[in-house]
Amino acid sequence: MCSLFFGRGQDDNAATDLKIPQSQIEFPARRTIFRRHETMDCVPIVCDGWATATMALSSGRQQILSFILPGEMVTGRLVFDPQLHVSIDAITGGSYRAYDRAQLRIAMAGSQSIFGNILSAFNAENARADQLIATLGRRTAAERVACLLVDLWDRLTKLQMVQGDSVEFPLRHSHIADATGLTSVYVNTVLREFRHAGVVTISGRLLRIFDIAKLRRLTL
Amino acid sequence: MCSLFFGRGQDDNAATDLKIPQSQIEFPARRTIFRRHETMDCVPIVCDGWATATMALSSGRQQILSFILPGEMVTGRLVFDPQLHVSIDAITGGSYRAYDRAQLRIAMAGSQSIFGNILSAFNAENARADQLIATLGRRTAAERVACLLVDLWDRLTKLQMVQGDSVEFPLRHSHIADATGLTSVYVNTVLREFRHAGVVTISGRLLRIFDIAKLRRLTL
């Protein structure tokens, strides 16, 4: 699931020059993979499993900045900046490939398709960050949860992981809480209301969306 | 005040190859300069005055994503992506220079110093966005206001616009509210408490910070 470089047609042959790292490194569930302030000489791309980019504050508070799905760079920032300023935590077990940054930059300079793919991934990441700022600043709890679910749903759809009205969904309420700036207790309340309205169900590591139109209306 | 390209030593002469646009375009206070979804063939850099990058939601809600100070790119994103996805609004009157994106990219490719300056500006912008996400998601009202004031204070200090304990400060309470996800009424309350505690004063377009240590303690 490392489609980042090969999603578009190869308009040149530099794409094949980018060596795929031999090793695909496994990580276990619920463990920190990379720590804040670590200096990275590589750009890891998750091949399999879910992870988060998390920022910690004093007194135990923490905020999830983004969910990292299979095929995504841990952070696009790492292409330009070796300093990791967030911590990367596994949700499920999985694996990643570590691409050498210098090599990556050379490959980007040599290939329009690699350049375009990485940049558009980075742009999408930044766009999501901006959306999240607006969401956390100005939306209600129900809207925040709806925004998160719709965003993930659309990304998982692109990854062809959605089947009908359901996807495998490893997030716990506390993840949703840390991503939306809410409490897990209140996330539960919001999800109960969604459930009773027949909109969404989360149970047994499975997300089912019955009325995505109603959910999307909350994201406007 | 367009120091972005000339901040560091010129380690090569490409820096001087980047033509400074003849025109320095003026903008009036309190007007939208660039609209959301506009396609830009240039990267504007504010020379003078303050502006915001703002995202609008339904029902009149809006969130300020960042304040743009003299010398800063309107958004680093524009270096890589011509689509503007936020609206840029003037706070004060001022001016900007429009750098051609294609030319800028060539200059970046040719000069380590230009490349480094632009990238580090972009990285700083992204780091602030991540901080803002954590702030809006997990901090109290007083902490949010403190974070904003400290961030602006430090940036204005670098720009040498701070004199002693005071800076010129054109933000109204509604700006602070839209940046912190609060109400202007409650911003007023927070600022009153700061004032009574002898920490900060805002009046007559002037920000004075008497106890920055106490303010910084709120940003941990």
Add this chain to the structure above:
DNA sequence: CGTAAAATTGAGCTGTCTCAATCAATGTGG
């Protein structure tokens, strides 16, 4: 100098949180 915009203050309300208890699910060791 008059008018519009912003700041200030108060009273009351509500969305979300905290605390706490119970129940369900998941994983572990024997």
Add this chain to the structure above:
DNA sequence: CCACATTGATTGAGACAGCTCAATTTTACG
């Protein structure tokens, strides 16, 4: 494969941070 232990979900009661509405004063601008 079961009993136990741990982690997560669910629910309720009460508290409070921050909001809304509204009136008044101050400041800025043409």
